[in-house]
Amino acid sequence: MHKEKRKRLESRGWKVGSASEFLELTPDEEAFIELKLRLGDGLRERRRRRRLSQSQLAKTARSSQSRVAKMEAGDPTVSVDLLIRTLLALGTTPKELARLITGRVTTAG
Numbered sequence: 001m002h003k004e005k006r007k008r009l010e011s012r013g014w015k016v017g018s019a020s021e022f023l024e025l026t027p028d029e030e031a032f033i034e035l036k037l038r039l040g041d042g043l044r045e046r047r048r049r050r051r052l053s054q055s056q057l058a059k060t061a062r063s064s065q066s067r068v069a070k071m072e073a074g075d076p077t078v079s080v081d082l083l084i085r086t087l088l089a090l091g092t093t094p095k096e097l098a099r100l101i102t103g104r105v106t107t108a109g
Contacts (some may be wrong), residue, residue: 035101039083041082042100044072046090061086 006016014047031054047057054068061068063086071078071086087097 012066020103033074034103036076036078036080036083038100038103039080039087040072040074042092042096043068043083043090046087047072050090052090056084057090061089077083 001016009016019025025033044083047054053065054059054072055065058065058068061081067078067082071083076090087100092100
């Protein structure tokens with residue numbers, strides 16, 4: 001947020017902070033959510049790069065299209081296990097998976 005906008009909001013009585021502050025997340029909870037979001041984003045990017053529809057990926061991963069959509073959207077009901085299994089079904093290598101988990105940006109894969 002721009003410094004000026006923040007000042008304006010605070011001067012009008014608004015409290016400005018992060019989502020984790022608002023939700024009172026512990027650092028561990030915040031890290032876990034970030035991990036799931038990185039995995040979901042990585043899944044979407046890899047699926048699109050391979051020009052697969054969510055339905056096509058669902059068949060490969062033995063899941064449903066709606067579940068793939070939830071994985072990509074960061075739905076809290078999706079397990080990390082399912083995200084990783086689906087990424088592996090897409091052909092993601094262990095090295096690429098490690099990059100996703102650590103948050104390192106990569107153009108390969």
